[in-house]
Amino acid sequence: MAKRRKVGNMLGLAVLATVYAKPMHPYEMASFLRERGKDRDMRIKWGSLYTVVGNLEKHGFLARAETVRDGGHPERTVYRITDAGREELKDWLRELIAVPEREQPKFEAALSVCGVLGPDEVTSLLRQRLAALDTEIAEEREALTRYTREVPRLFLIEAEYDLAIREAEAAWTRSFLDELTTGSFPDLMTWRNWYETGQTPPEIAELAERGGGTTS
Amino acid sequence: MAKRRKVGNMLGLAVLATVYAKPMHPYEMASFLRERGKDRDMRIKWGSLYTVVGNLEKHGFLARAETVRDGGHPERTVYRITDAGREELKDWLRELIAVPEREQPKFEAALSVCGVLGPDEVTSLLRQRLAALDTEIAEEREALTRYTREVPRLFLIEAEYDLAIREAEAAWTRSFLDELTTGSFPDLMTWRNWYETGQTPPEIAELAERGGGTTS
DNA sequence: GGGTTAATACTCGTCTACGAGTACCCGTAC
DNA sequence: GTACGGGTACTCGTAGACGAGTATTAACCC
Incomplete structure (x- = not known):
């Protein structure tokens, strides 16, 4: 560094x-x-x-x-x-x-603890996020094509980059949502159960016991 | 907000x-x-x-x-x-x-002023970035497939998300680099000239004059 | 021509983040 | 038995980020 x-x-x-x-x-x-x-x-x-x-x-x-x-x-x-x-x-x-640097990614932090909310609520929140993202993307894209006519592209690179990243965010969200709604997400049952009963399922407790090891 | x-x-x-x-x-x-x-x-x-x-x-x-x-x-x-x-x-x-939030994106800030470096240097820097990104992506992907076998996916969502975003970053960088190296980036000449002579080209000076207007 | 609003160009004090330091205890090796 | 290396658990001082406030002038309106 x-x-x-x-x-x-x-x-x-x-x-x-x-x-x-x-x-x-x-x-x-x-x-x-x-x-x-x-x-x-x-x-x-x-x-x-x-x-x-x-x-x-x-x-x-x-x-x-x-x-x-x-x-x-x-x-x-x-x-x-x-x-x-x-x-x-x-x-x-x-x-x-x-040097690409990991910036403090709030959304990632949120995802990493999103288990405390139930799967249904997470689904609906993600839908809101996706809607917001889509709107922003549309606006940005529109603005970009507008400026492209009057400003050299050299000054728009960062906007292009931003747009690309937004689109990736939206795409990921969409595919995750898809897994959640079609039920193809594998741990859905465990998750729902855990959330509704407040019981830590055995397989997770066991993982917690083992702990560590993830730092290689 | x-x-x-x-x-x-x-x-x-x-x-x-x-x-x-x-x-x-x-x-x-x-x-x-x-x-x-x-x-x-x-x-x-x-x-x-x-x-x-x-x-x-x-x-x-x-x-x-x-x-x-x-x-x-x-x-x-x-x-x-x-x-x-x-x-x-x-x-x-x-x-x-x-609520998706724009986080302070350092790289974007850098891109927005990258004109002060010449196109050749930017190209070589981007190549370094891309190499670093690719390495990280490979590592992350490897780690992810490894964990997928032992940990429920629920605990890996944020890693999956991160990977997706990294890949988008790499893809964008790759395509931009491509434009720079093949010379298909439209303002290359202007940029190089500007950098080498230190002269602000007339079309840019004009833009600076007009200013404003970008806030809609 | 008096008053109101908007813009200019800062200043100040608070609040937070952080890193380096501290103090204490435990095991162990001689 | 005592020296020391390392883990535990925290404290404190400082530098930085920020927002709200302030003072002055220009602009405009009736």
């Missing part, structure tokens, strides 16, 4: 990438990102923005370019990227792209 | 699910989770465990069952789940399953 970053917040990446082109003050960065729709990928947290910019400066990735007072607004500090900053941005990007 | 949880850390979910079956003290929960290999899905942070358990207690989801001193170890506080805790667990699970 790579050395830990001086600034770990993803907002830092966005900031570096934004300032890469031209010096800006924090608020301008935010507006820029918002306009570009990057706040879809990554919601901008106001509190974090200033902290992150401050940290980037502290570690020498950004430098104060000037402090202007125009119009009469409160002072704005304009930052420019440093050579170290450019290096950090590239290095960080290289790592992010080359 | 759902009401924010009193305890938001995913470790809380794991704790609730663990204590659901039988009262335990924190360290025991951790060992239990570790044995079950849940620490693969969700790395256990020692500092967080006690904080999270404390918070769960504060909000009435856990209660102190007893404080035992056995052997002479420092005192261990055994916690049991309360009715409110059981409710919270179920409610939380329902939300996690029914």
Whole structure:
């Protein structure tokens, strides 16, 4: 695993990438990102923005370019990227792209303990999830084809990727649901029984006894 | 969006699910989770465990069952789940399953700014990523078929899901790489030029001017 | 031209996550 | 019998993330 970053917040990446082109003050960065729709990928947290910019400066990735007072607004500090900053941005990007990392997957965590709900309820919840996914996918796809006409694809890669992953999620959910509804899921009976009676079935108790061994 | 949880850390979910079956003290929960290999899905942070358990207690989801001193170890506080805790667990699970949520996707963030690296470097990085993904997939698949023989599938759903998603990631990467290497990616020239000369090409500058509009 | 709203550009304090450290006990090996 | 390596069970300090608040100006309306 790579050395830990001086600034770990993803907002830092966005900031570096934004300032890469031209010096800006924090608020301008935010507006820029918002306009570009990057706040879809990554919601901008106001509190974090200033902290992150401050940290980037502290570690020498950004430098104060000037402090202007125009119009009469409160002072704005304009930052420019440093050579170290450019290096950090590239290095960080290289790592992010080359090394696939398991992100904290909430849904997976939920699946791993979904036994505490009964199979019927899980089925209906999954149906809701699937419906939501399908809607989002349709919207995204529509937006994507719309933009493809006006924006170079280079700027849409992440949307394409996102769409592909969503579709995979939906496909998996659909096939799992199918197993649950047709009853071809093998442990359905055990599960239902366990849920309804609250009794831990013997084969599971036994597994719990044995424990361990799963770490190879 | 759902009401924010009193305890938001995913470790809380794991704790609730663990204590659901039988009262335990924190360290025991951790060992239990570790044995079950849940620490693969969700790395256990020692500092967080006690904080999270404390918070769960504060909000009435856990209660102190007893404080035992056995052997002479420092005192261990055994916690049991309360009715409110059981409710919270179920409610939380329902939300996690029914509502698909965009998690902070680092790779996507990286893709969205990958223009600052040249196309050739991105290609080679993606190749590394793909290789890593393929290895992981092979391992996971092997592990999955191995366990399928000894553990009910009910306990392997999250692994199956994970595998499916990984495969989709790999497939997408492969197809994108393909476009890059065969040169069928439309903006390749622009990109390379931009990177090598550092010049913002006119069509992009124009886009930057127009800005906005992407928020519908 | 006074008042209301919206946008700009931050600041501050809270709350949480986490990692490194601590203290204690047990087995065992010499 | 005592030195020490390792497991157990936890504590605490710090850094970071974040949301809500604030102050100033521009814009608009009657």
